[in-house]
Amino acid sequence: MIATATITPTSDFIAREDAWGAHSYHPLDLVIAEAKGAWVTDLEGHRYLDCLSAYSAVNQGHCHPRLLRVMIEQAARVTLTSRAFRNDQLGGFCEELAHYCGMEMVLPMNTGAEAVETAIKAARRWGYRTKGIADGEAQIIAFEHNFHGRTTTLVGFSSEPAYRAQFGPFAPGFVLVPFGDIEAVRRAMTGNTCAVLFEPIQCEAGVLMPPAGFVRELAALCAERNVLLMADEIQTGLGRTGARFACDHESVTPDVYILGKALSGGFYPVSAVVSRREVLGVFDPGSHGSTFGGNPLGCAVAREALRIVHDEQLVARSAREGTWLLAQLRTLEHPAIKAVRGRGLMCAIELHVPARPYCEALQQRGVLCKETHGTVIRLSPPLVVSREDLAWAMEQLRAVFAA
Numbered sequence: 594m595i596a597t598a599t600i601t602p603t604s605d606f607i608a609r610e611d612a613w614g615a616h617s618y619h620p621l622d623l624v625i626a627e628a629k630g631a632w633v634t635d636l637e638g639h640r641y642l643d644c645l646s647a648y649s650a651v652n653q654g655h656c657h658p659r660l661l662r663v664m665i666e667q668a669a670r671v672t673l674t675s676r677a678f679r680n681d682q683l684g685g686f687c688e689e690l691a692h693y694c695g696m697e698m699v700l701p702m703n704t705g706a707e708a709v710e711t712a713i714k715a716a717r718r719w720g721y722r723t724k725g726i727a728d729g730e731a732q733i734i735a736f737e738h739n740f741h742g743r744t745t746t747l748v749g750f751s752s753e754p755a756y757r758a759q760f761g762p763f764a765p766g767f768v769l770v771p772f773g774d775i776e777a778v779r780r781a782m783t784g785n786t787c788a789v790l791f792e793p794i795q796c797e798a799g800v801l802m803p804p805a806g807f808v809r810e811l812a813a814l815c816a817e818r819n820v821l822l823m824a825d826e827i828q829t830g831l832g833r834t835g836a837r838f839a840c841d842h843e844s845v846t847p848d849v850y851i852l853g854k855a856l857s858g859g860f861y862p863v864s865a866v867v868s869r870r871e872v873l874g875v876f877d878p879g880s881h882g883s884t885f886g887g888n889p890l891g892c893a894v895a896r897e898a899l900r901i902v903h904d905e906q907l908v909a910r911s912a913r914e915g916t917w918l919l920a921q922l923r924t925l926e927h928p929a930i931k932a933v934r935g936r937g938l939m940c941a942i943e944l945h946v947p948a949r950p951y952c953e954a955l956q957q958r959g960v961l962c963k964e965t966h967g968t969v970i971r972l973s974p975p976l977v978v979s980r981e982d983l984a985w986a987m988e989q990l991r992a993v994f995a996a
């Protein structure tokens with residue numbers, strides 16, 4: 594008997610993507626056609642609660658009506674000027690984001706990886722000019738299991754073989770130490786250290802949290818040794834962990850914030866480095882740039898995205914709903930579950946076994962999440978998610994983890 598596979602719109606889209614697109618991802622096989630708030634709908638009309646939020650890029654919820662309006666209005670006025678000329682959105686964006694962060698200067702880029710690259714350039718130049726490090730000798734300390742993006746420089750100091758295998762040669766100037774180990778950071782510091790680059794919670798590595806007090810100790814150590822503390826809050830920032838920034842949990846203001854993802858609420862890639870004048874002042878005309886960075890469309894969308902975080906009290910919502918969700922997750926009992934952890938609406942279930950089959954089982958029940966680091970199910974719904982929706986997601990989790 595010959596098996597004849599039925600061609601459906603879903604299988605057709607998947608086949609075309611697999612045939613013509615490079616296979617750099619291993620997505621769950623649903624084809625999303627629409628989304629609103631915390632919910633997405635696939636081609637076949639099935640609805641799913643989005644518990645990934647595009648890696649926290651849609652904290653404000655999918656297709657937020659205010660963002661949609663600003664996007665359309667701005668797109669009808671002017672979208673791109675390049676920085677060769679000024680536009681009427683950039684100044685306001687920089688001012689508002691600097692205020693939000695309690696900082697003095699902003700350098701806008703597009704993707705997160707570009708913002709991290711920009712922060713690295715700023716730190717090195719600051720090291721040469723302000724700290725007197727000999728040119729070409731600057732060192733940056735980063736952490737094992739980091740995720741800062743996919744450029745060759747960034748994967749060059751990743752400890753994840755899948756991210757770096759056969760992409761070398763890599764840029765020198767980075768030192769890795771175990772995450773959360775303050776003594777290792779202290780030992781790694783030399784007179785050539787210009788910065789420590791870190792994620793306050795390592796989300797991609799499996800929502801790994803450093804020991805309590807680590808961020809504060811890191812800030813104190815950096816201050817003592819005249820080293821810049823650069824917080825990559827691309828995924829943890831703007832309310833995700835139940836605070837404005839994850840650094841706020843330890844009342845730490847880093848020297849540099851690196852932001853992206855939810856900065857534009859999922860409409861358009863906008864990232865930024867936010868810091869003091871002393872740091873971002875190292876850039877002079879010609880020293881750095883981006884054709885799309887600081888464009889009026891991105892700036893207008895990001896300004897509105899920030900206002901939504903404020904107006905809808907997404908930080909407080911994340912703290913409140915995240916506390917509830919974590920308590921619920923802790924009641925799950927199943928031999929496959931190794932640990933449950935989280936902060937705000939950045940929650941995770943770590944398993945003893947591969948997480949993929951559990952993500953697929955949840956997908957069948959209308960809950961979308963994606964395994965990270967093989968054995969971890971990350972739960973990070975849009976911050977606008979309702980308690981009712983979370984309670985429903987818990988029912989699905991209970992069914993999947995019925996011992």
Ligand SMILES: *Cc1c(COP(=O)(O)O)cnc(C)c1O
Pocket residue numbers: 648703704705706707709740741742743792796797825826827828829853854
């Ligand atoms: C997603 C992410 C990045 C990279 O952002 P892109 O927009 O994908 O380049 C960097 N750092 C962290 C912590 C991230 O979560």
